[in-house]
Amino acid sequence: MKILVQKFGGTSVATLENMKMVREKVRDGLKRCDKVIAVLSARAGETNNLLALADAWSPAPDKAECDVLVSTGEQVSVSLFAMLLKDIGLSARSMLGWQIPIITDDDFGRARILSIDKEMLLKQLADNDVLVVAGFQGCTRDGRITTLGRGGSDTSAVALAAALDSTLCEIYTDVDGVYTTDPNICSSARKMERIAYDEMLEMASMGAKVLHIRSVEFAKKYRVPVYVRSTFSDDAGTLVTQEDSTMEAVLVSGIAYDKDQARVTLAAVPDVPGMAAAVFGPLSEQGILVDMIVQNTSQDGHTDMTFTIPRKDLSQTLEIMENVAREIGADKVLHDVSVAKVSAIGVGMRNHSGVAARAFAALTQEGINILMISTSEIKITILIQEKYVELAVRILHDAFGLDWDLGC
Amino acid sequence: MKILVQKFGGTSVATLENMKMVREKVRDGLKRCDKVIAVLSARAGETNNLLALADAWSPAPDKAECDVLVSTGEQVSVSLFAMLLKDIGLSARSMLGWQIPIITDDDFGRARILSIDKEMLLKQLADNDVLVVAGFQGCTRDGRITTLGRGGSDTSAVALAAALDSTLCEIYTDVDGVYTTDPNICSSARKMERIAYDEMLEMASMGAKVLHIRSVEFAKKYRVPVYVRSTFSDDAGTLVTQEDSTMEAVLVSGIAYDKDQARVTLAAVPDVPGMAAAVFGPLSEQGILVDMIVQNTSQDGHTDMTFTIPRKDLSQTLEIMENVAREIGADKVLHDVSVAKVSAIGVGMRNHSGVAARAFAALTQEGINILMISTSEIKITILIQEKYVELAVRILHDAFGLDWDLGC
Numbered sequence: 001m002k003i004l005v006q007k008f009g010g011t012s013v014a015t016l017e018n019m020k021m022v023r024e025k026v027r028d029g030l031k032r033c034d035k036v037i038a039v040l041s042a043r044a045g046e047t048n049n050l051l052a053l054a055d056a057w058s059p060a061p062d063k064a065e066c067d068v069l070v071s072t073g074e075q076v077s078v079s080l081f082a083m084l085l086k087d088i089g090l091s092a093r094s095m096l097g098w099q100i101p102i103i104t105d106d107d108f109g110r111a112r113i114l115s116i117d118k119e120m121l122l123k124q125l126a127d128n129d130v131l132v133v134a135g136f137q138g139c140t141r142d143g144r145i146t147t148l149g150r151g152g153s154d155t156s157a158v159a160l161a162a163a164l165d166s167t168l169c170e171i172y173t174d175v176d177g178v179y180t181t182d183p184n185i186c187s188s189a190r191k192m193e194r195i196a197y198d199e200m201l202e203m204a205s206m207g208a209k210v211l212h213i214r215s216v217e218f219a220k221k222y223r224v225p226v227y228v229r230s231t232f233s234d235d236a237g238t239l240v241t242q243e244d245s246t247m248e249a250v251l252v253s254g255i256a257y258d259k260d261q262a263r264v265t266l267a268a269v270p271d272v273p274g275m276a277a278a279v280f281g282p283l284s285e286q287g288i289l290v291d292m293i294v295q296n297t298s299q300d301g302h303t304d305m306t307f308t309i310p311r312k313d314l315s316q317t318l319e320i321m322e323n324v325a326r327e328i329g330a331d332k333v334l335h336d337v338s339v340a341k342v343s344a345i346g347v348g349m350r351n352h353s354g355v356a357a358r359a360f361a362a363l364t365q366e367g368i369n370i371l372m373i374s375t376s377e378i379k380i381t382i383l384i385q386e387k388y389v390e391l392a393v394r395i396l397h398d399a400f401g402l403d404w405d406l407g408c
Numbered sequence: 409m410k411i412l413v414q415k416f417g418g419t420s421v422a423t424l425e426n427m428k429m430v431r432e433k434v435r436d437g438l439k440r441c442d443k444v445i446a447v448l449s450a451r452a453g454e455t456n457n458l459l460a461l462a463d464a465w466s467p468a469p470d471k472a473e474c475d476v477l478v479s480t481g482e483q484v485s486v487s488l489f490a491m492l493l494k495d496i497g498l499s500a501r502s503m504l505g506w507q508i509p510i511i512t513d514d515d516f517g518r519a520r521i522l523s524i525d526k527e528m529l530l531k532q533l534a535d536n537d538v539l540v541v542a543g544f545q546g547c548t549r550d551g552r553i554t555t556l557g558r559g560g561s562d563t564s565a566v567a568l569a570a571a572l573d574s575t576l577c578e579i580y581t582d583v584d585g586v587y588t589t590d591p592n593i594c595s596s597a598r599k600m601e602r603i604a605y606d607e608m609l610e611m612a613s614m615g616a617k618v619l620h621i622r623s624v625e626f627a628k629k630y631r632v633p634v635y636v637r638s639t640f641s642d643d644a645g646t647l648v649t650q651e652d653s654t655m656e657a658v659l660v661s662g663i664a665y666d667k668d669q670a671r672v673t674l675a676a677v678p679d680v681p682g683m684a685a686a687v688f689g690p691l692s693e694q695g696i697l698v699d700m701i702v703q704n705t706s707q708d709g710h711t712d713m714t715f716t717i718p719r720k721d722l723s724q725t726l727e728i729m730e731n732v733a734r735e736i737g738a739d740k741v742l743h744d745v746s747v748a749k750v751s752a753i754g755v756g757m758r759n760h761s762g763v764a765a766r767a768f769a770a771l772t773q774e775g776i777n778i779l780m781i782s783t784s785e786i787k788i789t790i791l792i793q794e795k796y797v798e799l800a801v802r803i804l805h806d807a808f809g810l811d812w813d814l815g816c
Contacts, residue, residue, distance in 0.1 A: 016465050050484075057424050058491040065494070068487035068502050072480035076458075079476035083466040086473070094476050098506065099551055143507055 003125065003164050004033035007135065007157035010044035011174040012231040013077045021231055023084055025172060026130055030090075035125045037164070039135045039157040040081055042073025047136075063108035067137075067147045071097070074134035074153070082132045092130040097137035098145065102156065104138035110149035111138060113156075113218075116163040133160065151212025158215045162222035169219070169226050171211060176230035177238035178203065178210050180402040181255040185390040188403040192253065193236070196243035199253050202345040202379045216240065243347045251355060252346040252400035255393050259340045259386055261291070262314045263371070266305040266321060268331030271298040278328050279305060282320045288313045292341070292374045292383060302331075306372065308383060311337055339371060340389040343381040344396055356380050362399035368392055411533065411572050412441035415543065415565035418452035419582040420639040421485045429639055431492055433580060434538055438498075443533045445572070447543045447565040448489055450481025455544075471516035475545075475555045479505070482542035482561070490540045500538040505545035506553065510564065512546035518557035519546060521564075521626075524571040541568065559620025566623045570630035577627070577634050579619060584638035585646035586611065586618050588810040589663040593798040596811040600661065601644070604651035607661050610753040610787045624648065651755045659763060660754040660808035663801050667748045667794055669699070670722045671779070673714040674729060676739030679706040686736050687713055690728045696721045700749070700782045700791060710739075714780065716791060719745055747779060748797040751789040752804055763808075764788050770807035776800055 006029055008022045022038070029036040050070045054061035061069075078094035085092035100120055104111035124131055135153025138146050148155050154171060161169035176191065178200065183189040195203070197220035204213040210228055219226045219240065229237025247253070269275060276295075283290055288309055296304045309317050314337065321333045349355040356373070359380055363370060368391065372383035384392055397403060414437055416430045430446075437444040458478045462469035486502035493500035508528055512519035532539055543561025546554050556563050562579060569577035584599065586608065591597040603611070605628035612621040618636055627634045627648065637645025655661070677683060684703075691698055701715045717725050722745065729741045757763040764781070767788055771778060776799065780791035792800055805811060 019465070053484075054488065054491060057427070057488050058495050060495070061491050062494045065487040065490045065502055068490075068504070069484060072483050075480050075483070076461075076477060079473040080462065080465050082473045082476075083462060083470050086470045087466050087468070094473055096476070096553075145504075 001035060001125070002033040003035045003037060003166050004029045005037045005039065005157050005161040005164070005166050005169045007039040007153060007169070007171045008041065008231060009153065009171075009173045010041045010046070012172055013040050013042075013081065014044040018231065019081055019084055022081065022172070023088070025231060026085065027088075027090075029170070030129060035128075036130045037121070037125075037133055037160055038081065038130055039133045039153055039160060040074060040077040041135050041153040042070075042077055046073040046076070064144060067108045067111075068145050070147055071134070071137040071145050074136055078132045078134045085130055085132065090130055091128045092132060093124065093128050094132045094134070095124065096134045098139040098143065100133070102138035102159070103141055104146045104148070106140045106144065106146065108144075108146055111140075111146035113138060113148070113159045116159060118163050121160070121164060149214075151215065154212040154215035155218055158218045158222070158224050158226060161224045162218065166224065169224050171215075171226055171228045172231040173210065173228065174230065174232065175210060175228075176233055176235050177228055178240070178254075180253070181393050181397050182257070186255075186394050186397050188397065190402065192238050194239045194241060194247065195253060196247050196347045197240060198243065198378055199247075199345050199347055200240045202343065202376075203254055203256050210238075211240065248348045248351065250346060251348045251352055252344045252396075252402065253348070254345050255396045255400070255402065256343045256345060257340060257389050257393050258343075259389060260311050261308050261339050261341055261383070262311045262317075263306060263308050263336040263339045263383065264314075264317055264321060265334040266325060266330045267334060268302045269305050270329050271301050271303045275328060276305075279321075279324055280307075282324060283309075283317060286316060286320065288317055288320075292372050292381065294372050294374075308339070308341070308372070338386045339383055340386040341381050341383055342389060342392045342396060343379050344400060345379045346400075347378050349380070350377050358399060359396060362395050363392055366391065366395055368395075409443060409533070410441040411443045411445060411574050412437045413445045413447065413565050413569040413572070413574050413577045415447040415561060415577070415579045416449065416639060417561065417579075417581045418449045418454070420580055421448050421450075421489065422452040426639065427489055427492055430489065430580070431496070433639060434493065435496075435498075437578070438537060443536075444538045445529070445533075445541055445568055446489065446538055447541045447561060447568060448482060448485040449543050449561040450478075450485055454481040454484070472552060475516045475519075476553050478555055479542070479545040479553050482544050486540045486542045493538055493540065498538055499536045500540060501532065501536050502540045502542070503532065504542045506547040506551065508541070510546035510567070511549055512554045512556070514548045514552065514554065516552075516554055519548075519554035521546060521556070521567050524567060526571050529568070529572060556622075559623065562620040562623035563626055566626045566630070566632050566634060569632045570626065574632065577632050579623075579634055579636045580639040581618065581636065582638065582640065583618060583636075584641055584643050585636055586648070586662075588661065589801055589805050590665070594663075594802050594805050596805065598810065600646050602647045602649060602655065603661060604655050604755045605648060606651065606786055607655075607753050607755055608648045610751065610784075611662055611664050619648065656756045656759060658754060659756045659760055660752045660804075660810065661756070662753050663804045663808070663810065664751045664753060665748060665797050665801050667797060668719050669716050669747050669749055669791070670719045670725075671714060671716050671744045671747045671791065672722075672725055672729060673712055673742040674733060674738045675712050675742060676710045677713050678737055679709055679711045683736060684713075687729075687732055688715075690732060691717075691725060694724060694728065696725055696728075700780050700789065702780050702782075716747070716749070716780070746794045747791055748794040749789050749791055750797060750800045750804060751787050752808060753787045754808075755786050757788070758785050766807060767804060770803050771800060774799065774803055776803075
């Protein structure tokens, strides 16, 4: 039995018209496969409305109760959509997280999937051509409702595909695929036919928010091919899959950027063992995500420690750092919010040297000052002044041959 | 352990302010008992909004999916209210129908409760002072969500009280008790301190819609005393309970009326065995509720058959009756929609004669024509022209000594 998992996001189920388009995608799926599992998000804006309600009614909304509240969003979507499927004579039913069940841990608001009852799904698929599954939600072993956190419906879909050994998971969204960079700032951006899981992970975390990062991790772990495409067109999308030799022939697959960055410097820190732990321990305890870290070579037993964080965490970070500076005897705390990251990503760079050099040369030639650099196996990230970010994206896109004219 | 069940209707949970008043009622309940089970309805208007959504999106909404949809209304109420309880330091959690579970049959949209897991409730009460239970909903043995039909939250509350052997079930609503008649049309109407289950059943079915009729049947069956009172005041309410000798001393306890009536007459029906089945069988099959039935004495082997039905079912009834008339050789079908019922109700009339006569005399004296009469052990119902209904209510209220001045 060939089972296709199709996931539809909030915009796709927002109105009756859109939901009818979704119904056509499901009908098309049934032509290609024996059974379809349609995973739905809450209607666009609904989750935010419910969270706003909780915030308006309670000074500190209980997390477990918040999950009971927001999970109604998907419940509304799946019941309405199951009605629409039955209206055209399809055998279908809705299934909520607890009805399958999709068992998660009890980290309410951002729970992780522990197991999915495959037998129950197969039993229901024996009676129905389509199961309409509520995304984003699960339940604990003792039957409390949980949600998977932002973008959790993508994770639900991939996890269901993995549980059922599906050969494909289709993610329908309001964009039609993954682009080499943001088409809004680089008109020569191209839609990619294929992208490796690792590349997608780097793209996603850098703000190319087509797929939620946890769903890509899940897909990579269970080797589920994920096909990203649009509900609102029949155009080909982008296949997120394992890397192969054709991908490795391309040095850089995409350029990502992130403006939500602030830079903090702890100046003249005594260069003694345990210093890094003293600086980053308190940030980690507060859940502040430190990204790039640079430590200058020690001068006279002192060093400068510079790192980047999301901008929203700046004031809290500065407060923590003032304390740390006093404790460890650092000179002062500096900061800069007008910075941004630009990254070149590609599994191909793993086997090639000179990629970093080419990036630096291209940026320097246009007079863009490089503030910080960090490199990984398949990514080079450069911190620059924010005002140059669009220019830098276009320069790198061109420098690595990603423009339309030079397309591979 | 003394467990108090408190039920709060849609108006009581409609706004944050109202919900804070509900919270005070729960706090007060905890002073009087060890534990509280708060049963909540959906916020006022929410169930109708959700049903309207289903009707707008689907030409014939699937009943099972409708229950998945509308049950979100109570889910929102209970999660928000559990947050509010936790905000003031109470140990509390929400519980949905399937989490207890409240097992029902699979008659979606108007399911009947089959069982309630008492052990689960006691287990949860060991960890929590308050359980906030979603009214109106349950689930089938195989885990599909059901709803209990209109007013089902009252039934949920009484069923929970019965399951837990509670000594009292409090129903908080936007009226402050049960009145001898509708105060809107009879200014001398009095609030009753006590009313017998059977009287309440007759009052409820006649339009005094304080409590849903099924909840009263449930309360009567399991002998659960139900105290009806207002969320928005501290005034004493009305206790619905078993009848006792003090109640029997009162001839008539209340006057009810129902304007939602239509009268249908099948004229000159051949008076042969099986005729009644031929007339009422097809109506029953269509779920049309026939109320009063009068058959005139047979004349020349022919008789007139007259009955009343809810007005909304009139056109369907007439269609069915035209067929029946042809089949059984009746002369014609007549109808009248400008009729209404007025009833006098009281367990005391069981032991007294002359109640009917007193009612007829009072109405006739004021020139009100009596169209049909039906009597039961504790009720006399009189069909009159609709335009006289308010006048008739006031006449009977006065005739049976229910007015303030004459109050017993």
